[in-house]
Amino acid sequence: MSTTAITPPGVARRGSRRGAPARRLLWRLGGGLVVLFAVSVVVFAVTQALPGDLPRLILGTDADEVQIEALRLQLGLDRPPLEQYLSWLGGVLTGDLGTSLGSGRPVAEVLGFRILNSFTLITISMLIAVPLSMVLGVLTAARRDSLGDRALLGFSMVTNALPDFVLGTLLIVLLGTTVLPLFPPVSLFPPGDLPWWYPAQLVLPVMTLTIMAVTYLYRLVRSSVIDVLDSEYIQMARLKGLAGPVVLFRHALPNAVIPAIQASSIVFAVSLGGLVVIENLFAFPGVGSALSSAIATHDIPVLQACVLLIAATFFVCNTIADLLSARFGWGNR
Amino acid sequence: MSAPRAGRGRSVTWTWQLIVGVTAITMTCLLAFVGPFLAPHSTSEILGRPFGPPEPGALLGFDVLGRDVVSRLLSGGLSLVTMATIAASLGTIVGAFIGLVAASASPRVDAVIMRCLDLVLAFPTIVLALLFVAILGAHPALIVGIVALGHTPSVARIVRGAAGSIVSRDYVAWARSIGMRWSTIMTREVIPNIMSPLMVEFGLRLMWSVGSIAALSFLGYGIQPPAADWGLMVSENKSALSQQPLSVVAPILAIAVFTIGANLIAEGLARHVARTEGRSR
Numbered sequence: 001m002s003t004t005a006i007t008p009p010g011v012a013r014r015g016s017r018r019g020a021p022a023r024r025l026l027w028r029l030g031g032g033l034v035v036l037f038a039v040s041v042v043v044f045a046v047t048q049a050l051p052g053d054l055p056r057l058i059l060g061t062d063a064d065e066v067q068i069e070a071l072r073l074q075l076g077l078d079r080p081p082l083e084q085y086l087s088w089l090g091g092v093l094t095g096d097l098g099t100s101l102g103s104g105r106p107v108a109e110v111l112g113f114r115i116l117n118s119f120t121l122i123t124i125s126m127l128i129a130v131p132l133s134m135v136l137g138v139l140t141a142a143r144r145d146s147l148g149d150r151a152l153l154g155f156s157m158v159t160n161a162l163p164d165f166v167l168g169t170l171l172i173v174l175l176g177t178t179v180l181p182l183f184p185p186v187s188l189f190p191p192g193d194l195p196w197w198y199p200a201q202l203v204l205p206v207m208t209l210t211i212m213a214v215t216y217l218y219r220l221v222r223s224s225v226i227d228v229l230d231s232e233y234i235q236m237a238r239l240k241g242l243a244g245p246v247v248l249f250r251h252a253l254p255n256a257v258i259p260a261i262q263a264s265s266i267v268f269a270v271s272l273g274g275l276v277v278i279e280n281l282f283a284f285p286g287v288g289s290a291l292s293s294a295i296a297t298h299d300i301p302v303l304q305a306c307v308l309l310i311a312a313t314f315f316v317c318n319t320i321a322d323l324l325s326a327r328f329g330w331g332n333r
Numbered sequence: 334m335s336a337p338r339a340g341r342g343r344s345v346t347w348t349w350q351l352i353v354g355v356t357a358i359t360m361t362c363l364l365a366f367v368g369p370f371l372a373p374h375s376t377s378e379i380l381g382r383p384f385g386p387p388e389p390g391a392l393l394g395f396d397v398l399g400r401d402v403v404s405r406l407l408s409g410g411l412s413l414v415t416m417a418t419i420a421a422s423l424g425t426i427v428g429a430f431i432g433l434v435a436a437s438a439s440p441r442v443d444a445v446i447m448r449c450l451d452l453v454l455a456f457p458t459i460v461l462a463l464l465f466v467a468i469l470g471a472h473p474a475l476i477v478g479i480v481a482l483g484h485t486p487s488v489a490r491i492v493r494g495a496a497g498s499i500v501s502r503d504y505v506a507w508a509r510s511i512g513m514r515w516s517t518i519m520t521r522e523v524i525p526n527i528m529s530p531l532m533v534e535f536g537l538r539l540m541w542s543v544g545s546i547a548a549l550s551f552l553g554y555g556i557q558p559p560a561a562d563w564g565l566m567v568s569e570n571k572s573a574l575s576q577q578p579l580s581v582v583a584p585i586l587a588i589a590v591f592t593i594g595a596n597l598i599a600e601g602l603a604r605h606v607a608r609t610e611g612r613s614r
Contacts, residue, residue: 031448038452046464057468157350161596162589163544165551169567169585177575185574273457277548281571291460292552295467307456307464315455 025323032319039311040092044085047304048077058101058298075300092308098301102294107305111290113192115309118279118286120195122271124202125209130263133214137221141229156215164274168208168281176204187282205282212274213267220266221259262324269317272310351601354536357594364587365410372404376561384570384577396580397569406583409561413550414591416477417542423481424542425535428488429527433519435489436496443493450486458483458545459552466554476555480545484538491534495527529606536599540592547588563588 048054055071056063076084091098097107140149159167176185187201195202279288291306293299373390374380377400381388385395393402435446456464462479469475499505499522508518549555550564558565563584570580 031451035448035451035455039455042452043464046468157596157600158593161540161592163548163592165548165564165567166544166585166588166592169571169581170589172574173578173582173585178578181575273459276457276459276463277552280552291463292554295463295554298467303464303467307460310460311456314457314460318454 021327028319028323032315036312036315039315040089040308041085043304043308043311044088047300047307048081048084048088054300058300088304092305097305100299100302102297102299102302107301110302111287111305111309114286114290117195117284118275118288121202121205121209121279121284121286122268122275125206125213125271126264126267128206129210129213129217129267130260132210133217133221133263133267134260136214136218138225140218141222141225144226153219156219159211159215163277164208164212165277165281167211168204168278171204171208171211172281175207185282187284189285191285201282201284205278205284208278209271209274213270216270217263217266221263224259258324262321265317265320265324269314269321272314272317275310348601348604350597350604354594354597354599354601357590358598361410361587361591361594362414364407365414368407368409369411372407374401374404376400376405376408377559384573384580386577387579393579393583394577396566396577397573402566402580402583405561405566406563406587409563409566409584410587410591412473412556412560413543413546413563413588416473416546417480417539420477420480420542420546421484421535421538423477424484424538425488425531427481428485429492429531431485432489432492432494433496433523435493436500436523437515437519446489450489453482454486456483458541459548462545462549463552463554466549471549471554471557473556476546476549480542483545484541488531488534488538491530492527495530496523499523499526529602533599533602533606536595536602540595540599543588543592543595 053068054077055068055075059067059071072078076087079087088098095108097111099105100107100110103110136152140146140152143149162170172185173179175182183203184201185204187198187205189195189198189201275286276288276291278284279286280292283289287306287309290302291310294302294306379399380401381391381395381399383395383397383399385391385399387394391401391403393406396402396405431446431450435443438446453461458480461483462476465475465479505518505522508522509515546555547562547564547567550562551568553565553568556562556565558569566584567581570577574581
């Protein structure tokens with residue numbers, strides 16, 4: 001019986017050259033920054049450089065020439081596109097996101113509390129979804145092919161397929177209005193008030209986001225734990241006579257921190273994708289509903305800010321999740 | 334539970350997922366394509382009071398304007414299913430093509446292609462669609478194009494991965510060296526081997542296309558009123574959910590059945606692919 005140390009498969013081996021992984025990381029990050037800049041170019045181009053006559057689009061077809069000319073000057077549309085982009089980008093990077101065309105107030109002020117609201121929504125669902133997915137993933141992996149495992153897999157297959165607003169509406173029907181009227185179907189609260197003062201209004205949107213995230217995430221955890229459990233490393237640990245639960249919890253769960261960070265970034269990204277629709281469904285005053293009302297009122301600065309914010313955060317979360325899974329090999333599709 | 338494989342060729346093991354999935358999709362497609370001809374009333378005629386309860390001529394009651402829910406349900410699937418199918422097909426075909434190009438190209442070209450795809454992937458599909466619709470208007474062709482565009486990076490990645498291992502094999506290098514055309518190499522060697530994962534991917538893309546397009550209509554930036562559309566019906570009738578839930582639940586269930594069916598087909602095909610490649614999970 002050898003006494004050599006057995007390394008769990010979750011720990012990555014060191015690169016053959018010192019600093020090679022760090023160099024690769026820097027390369028990836030550099031590439032990521034390039035993409036972020038490209039995202040800003042796309043957002044700017046579509047909303048400001050592409051449209052033929054932006055002031056007319058904003059003011060409507062029966063606006064007179066004087067108003068259109070005034071708006072054109074106000075928005076700085078008479079300057080060359082590159083100069084417009086650079087001044088816009090400069091503003092974004094220094095926190096000046098322009099002035100809302102709808103209310104006349106600075107965009108940062110209009111969006112400030114909405115960002116807080118959306119962030120609260122996503123964070124609460126993350127705080128529930130990540131531990132829940134870990135627990136469910138480990139339990140179903142340990143009791144593979146049992147009735148509970150199959151039932152949960154079937155349920156997740158069904159729920160994952162549903163578009164977010166379908167799931168949200170079903171929850172409203174089940175828990176909000178028709179079957180069991182427990183929670184308010186709308187999550188409207190006065191702007192400027194803190195979202196956690198209205199816990200009942202948060203339940204249904206948080207539940208929608210959490211279910212969406214958990215049904216996706218727990219399967220990643222499950223297959224990762226199954227891989228570890230099936231590995232020779234665990235067979236060896238079992239042969240050594242270690243008891244079942246000890247094997248599971250001390251050896252099959254590597255560093256809980258890294259998978260938790262990866263899980264969080266995945267949940268964040270999944271929630272961001274559904275944020276616009278879910279906020280609209282529940283009339284929740286966040287960035288997503290600001291985006292759709294900005295479209296309706298042609299409030300270009302707010303539209304630019306919302307899209308840029310959502311896309312940048314989405315990209316950063318996905319990049320973090322990608323980097324972590326490439327390094328630690330978790331949840332490869 | 335699964336039927337024995339019959340003879341040579343690619344016959345599929347009929348698991349319960351495939352059976353349920355195909356049934357669900359068929360039922361929804363029948364509803365979407367044949368439904369408009371079976372509608373008892375017009376979709377725009379006001380026949381009762383707003384949110385009126387079900388009665389003998391209108392089994393699901395009336396919607397926000399007093400129109401018959403049954404007729405609107407029967408007519409509301411056509412544009413959604415058509416647009417979603419086109420978007421999924423377009424996204425899969427174009428994405429596969431890009432993936433094949435990336436797999437056979439030099440590492441530099443491959444890296445450039447991947448970076449461009451990363452740019453598209455940076456946007457959640459709904460946000461990308463809203464960005465263009467905000468400026469250019471809610472035209473069906475634009476929506477289909479953007480949703481298809483949203484699919485291309487993921488499909489390209491998968492095809493690039495699957496084709497990459499084939500392209501690097503010796504006989505492909507030999508075929509290239511004797512001057513065989515790239516398109517011949519692709520059609521004869523590569524494409525038959527990637528069909529299975531591609532079919533799985535198409536199922537998933539169909540599911541997400543329906544989700545995105547229905548969500549766009551729900552937000553008001555897809556199919557426009559007074560047209561009948563399942564996504565639009567949900568947003569129109571949502572306000573009276575407590576008194577007339579049927580006007581919302583019916584389109585919700587129709588969308589749900591379609592997306593679940595597409596997901597089940599993708600799952601069933603994925604299991605079949607995994608089995609034929611000798612791995613089981």
